[in-house]
Amino acid sequence: MTVDTAVDVGTILAEAFRENIEMMFGLPLEGPKEGSGDEHMTMSGMVGLGGPEFRGLLQIACTDQGARKLAATLLGGEEMLGDDPAMIADGLGELANLVGGAIKRHLDESGGNIELSLPSVLEGEGNLLGVSNSERVTLRWIVDGEEVETSLVYTVNGS
């Protein structure tokens, strides 16, 4: 496996997010810029990636309004979403699953042999992931006017 720099991981994360937003959501996308972990984001979709040499946790954070827009777009419109908060969380979790899957594909191409966890969603402010002895890449995007941060906390070769 040859992923050994933050630049590589940042590029993989950016390509994975862009690919899914463009193909599955069809929303206008600006960015990425370097993110700082905005504590005002109120919902996070997360998925874990684990392999012999790479372990990581992907977090996609946005506001409640941003999560609602993403879920409604996936479903084909606000009227399809209704008022079910579980569907909003499910949509954000599915986005994390899609982006995590794309990251897995990139890593597997260089022998990553990565397993993907089931997605989960956290609600509430200040859910910025932090894991000791790990690298972190955070990218900030504007998705159809809504701020979204994608973060990957990871270790390579047990580092």
Add this chain to the structure above:
Amino acid sequence: MAIKVLLVDDSAVMRKVLTRALRQAGLDVGDILEAGDGSEAIGVLENDSSVDLILCDWNMPNMNGPDFVAAARAKGYEMPIVMVTTEAGNERVQQALDAGANGFVTKPFTPDKLGEALEKILQPA
């Protein structure tokens, strides 16, 4: 004649996305049944075995995609089963085919991409 489809995915949102994509792809789709995991899907088939096509996720709780495919084949269900998943490596594809799947569509997908893959599988031999 309209086909009856069973969607097996733990995400309710993705099941709705697939439903919309099937319609947008121009396939003649009639009833659409849903299951949230492989074991639930086996239950659906036991109640209604007239399903013409199954679209199945890989990573699901309780019973994952490949285990569902193997279980469905072991029970004698012969309808085409297509994996629709973020998994895409050759090893995974082979694992699904070995379990008895007929095809593989990688997420993310467009309705056109899904439709093209399904038309090939649904074409009479």
